[in-house]
Amino acid sequence: MPLDVEEILRKKKAADAAAAKPRFIPKAERERLAAEKAKQEEQERQRKTVDDSQRRREEEKKWEARANGLPVSNGVPNGAVAPPTGPRAMNQTSGGGSRGRDGREGRDGKKNSKAENAKRSAAEIEDSLLRSRYLGPEVNKQSSFSAKKKRMRTTEKKFNFEWDVEEDTSRDNDPLYASQSVNRGGSLAGVGGEFDEEAEQRARKRARMIEQRDIEHGKERAKGIMEDFYRARARAKERAERTGLGRHWSDKDLNEMRERDWRIFKEDFGIATKGGAIPNPMRSWGESGLPRRLLDIVDKVGYKEPSAIQRAAIPIALQARDLIGVAVTGSGKTAAFLLPLLVYISDLPPLTEANKNDGPYALIIAPTRELVQQIETEAKKFAEPLGFRCVSIVGGHSLEEQVFALRNGAEIIVATPGRLVDCIERRLLVLVQCCYIIMDEADRMIDLGFEDSVNKILDALPVTNEKPDTDEAENAQLMKRYVGKDRYRQTMMYTATMPPLVEKIAKKYLRRPAIVTIGNAGEAVDTVEQRVEFISGEDRRKKRLQEILGSAAYAPPIIVFVNIKRNCDAVARDIKSMGWSVVTLHGSKTQEQREAALASVRSGQSQVLVATDLAGRGIDVPDVSLVINFNMATNIESYTHRIGRTGRAGKSGVAITFLGNEDSDVLYDLKQILSKSSISKLPDELRRHEAAQSRPVRGGAGKRDEAAASEGSKGGGGKGTW
Known part of the structure; x- marks a missing residue:
């Protein structure tokens, strides 16, 4: 039967598809392949070692022959038999000795080897040209550059500004260093600086030690030291009173305030x-x-x-x-x-x-x-x-x-x-x-x-x-x-x-x-401690919510934020089953229901408020101790305003946020906010998260949170938020 081109192409395509599919290799097979590869590498290393040692022996013989004045032919001293190498060795037979005696036969063999080498080099050149034409120029398969080595080279040359404890030359048993003040400098007299009471005590101790060590002139030297100290302190006080630099702004009248x-x-x-x-x-x-x-x-x-x-x-x-x-x-x-x-x-x-x-x-x-x-x-x-x-x-x-x-x-x-x-x-x-x-x-x-x-x-x-x-x-x-x-x-x-x-x-x-x-625009206040927990799934989050509320660590009122209106009632039912009095607040509520819910939380009748972003901005509920983001906000601005419901009027508060895979778009911004907070800790899981390493690229005008579409009366948006 003649060959069917379509059948051949079909078989080739099937073979390519099979080869492209990832093949699962069992652990035993991987270990066997690794052992074989290691064995081949070891054999190759041994072969190279043998070749290098043989090359060194030949070089030693050549230099030894030259030193003794013996003639050297092709790098081998006369009288020594060189091992057959190259194409000539391939053409030699068991009677190679007679070929050495027959000059004409040697010349013919040399001509044949040259012709074969020329033919092989032409074929190699043609193959390399074809490869470069269809496969592109050949590049190094493996780079010898190491970023780690490069970093090590650059960091070694940098100056280290850290203080090394071993470089401290003070003596531990010296009484001069025993009670050394941490803050030696600072502002002028009257504000705990260069001439405060602690400085006077240090001066007295120094004078006392000099008086004890110098029996002959110690009293005079100690007296001079204290006189110099009091004189310098008087000058500093006079200068501070004249310039006003020695007092804090809270101790000055309004007309005494300077630009500083x-x-x-x-x-x-x-x-x-x-x-x-x-x-x-x-x-x-x-x-x-x-x-x-x-x-x-x-x-x-x-x-x-x-x-x-x-x-x-x-x-x-x-x-x-x-x-x-x-x-x-x-x-x-x-x-x-x-x-x-x-x-x-x-x-x-x-x-x-x-x-x-x-x-x-x-x-x-x-x-x-x-x-x-x-x-x-x-x-x-x-x-x-x-x-x-x-x-x-x-x-x-x-x-x-x-x-x-x-x-x-x-x-x-x-x-x-x-x-x-x-x-x-x-x-x-x-x-x-x-x-x-x-x-x-x-x-x-x-x-x-x-x-x-x-x-x-x-x-x-x-x-x-x-x-x-x-x-x-x-x-x-x-x-x-x-x-x-x-x-x-x-x-x-x-x-x-x-x-x-x-x-x-x-x-x-x-x-x-x-x-x-x-402060810094768009950042949370420093009175709110922010905590984040990676919890996926509604059931697990409700269980964790029950643990937080049941810990009795937070006093009501407490606000729980969700993203979708229908989740408000569901989460509220679960919280109510835990024994808490709860009200909800979202866009589908009437105005009377909204006002009643806020009034209930403010008066203390309800302990927990479950709300959407409707309660995220501007709503002031006094003494909120805890804000829980049951669902993370869709943008970092809404998150900032949510947690701002606690820690108000100078009081402290806690904000706990549940995170999942659906919140990857805001993880980078959340990481930045937590990093800038002085009282919040950035967890390792968020620091190492892939989505938190770079700012996501968003197209268009961005997502609009649920409040924009649902906070209107009669369930509408836009003007409906009257």
Whole structure:
């Protein structure tokens, strides 16, 4: 039968496929192959050793013959029989001796060997050309470069800055070194530095030892040492009193503060400012410049010491400057923008029958209903004693109720963007005289898709009192003046991160803003201890959750975060079966149910709150001791705000996060946050995890967390978050 080409190709393809498949080799077979390979390598090594020894013997014989003056032929002394090598040895027979005597036969054999060598070299050249044409140039199969050796070479040359204990030349039994102070230097007199009590004790000991060792002149030398010490200390005190460098900023009056003191003050509270003509922070409420009546209310509310954002932002806002405040969650941003707002509207004419329908004087926008109501509660503490009305506009309540609340007007309106736009479009509210606008949690509003709504609100504001986009916007005296009957519009934006869309809004509507950053933007506060555990599977996580809650190490209230709404009720049922009182909070709840859930947790009736990211931003539940991320957040910003529900107002807290394979996109960012935390430990499993070694590449605008799609009333997103 003739050969079938298709059959041949089919067999060849099957053979190639079989050869390409990975073949499982048993352990015994692998050990046998390894032993054979080791045996072949050993034989090859022995053969090379024998060849090298034979070559050395031939070289020794050659040099010995030359030294004795004997003639050498082809590297072999006359009289010695050279071993047959090369092609000639292959052509020799048992009668090779007669061939040596026959010159013609030797020449013929030499010609034949040359012809064979030429033929073989031509074939090798042709083969190498074919290989290079179809297979590419031949490269080294195995590189001799060793990265480890290279690293060893480079590190050996580096200077080591570490202190070696063996290099300490002090004597252990020397009393001069026995009580040596750790901090020998430092600041000047009065602050535990060069001339403090410990330094005086050291000087006295030194003088006493000299007096004991030098019997003849010891007393005079000891007296001179102490006189020199007291003289130097007096000069240092005088210089410190003259320059003010010897006292801490807390011991100085405001007029004694120097540039160095303000720099130390900002470092102590993690304050960083950017912009022109920025005033110094306030050190206490008494130096804030707030009216006495408002300071009395602050003291009555219970604000003893201002937080870092309040110290930096209030003096700037009182100068009628636009402001961008970047601060971590739980840092006291609400009072930071409420107090300057009340000072601002105190200078405006009171609302009367003539202007009460022209809209509010101030507008506060927040992303969620709960945050709006929380701001309203806080604002009423300060506004009602001053005679100002504050009204909230959120979804979940009928428009008629909110219109009824606005019947007498309101100086301050707190609203979510979606419901506020709806009121403006229905002509239920106008912003004719609004001249103070605050955007709280601006990055969260952008995440929830409120960019268009925020732009509509800002475009609805009057333009006659806009600030100029020049250096005049940084002049406090000019910005405090009236433009006709109105004052210049003041815009403030508070956010935890600065994504590009937030920067775009700030660049469009803010005029030469001062930027205040507290700590590091987007990082968790140092009062929260973060712990992570790799636990996969719902059942294992519920079992671990029961262990944590049953340990009695954490006092209620406790917040448990999940990613999906339907998981809220399931996890809540399991926690309830453990003997805990629990409530849930997610986007499918009505407004009344949301308010009742938060009120239950705040009052102590419920011990555990199970929630989605709806409770992750701005929600203030006092004294939360533990936050558990039953599901890791879909992005690191949401994670930061979740764990910010604990460790608030200077208190400490713990955040425990369960991780699985589905969280690989956020492991790198989580590793960075844990590495920067001073009280959290980075576990080895997260440090060595493959997904935590490099930042993942995300396409498009990124994932939007569950809250963006589900936190609206009636189960909707976007405007539904009224």
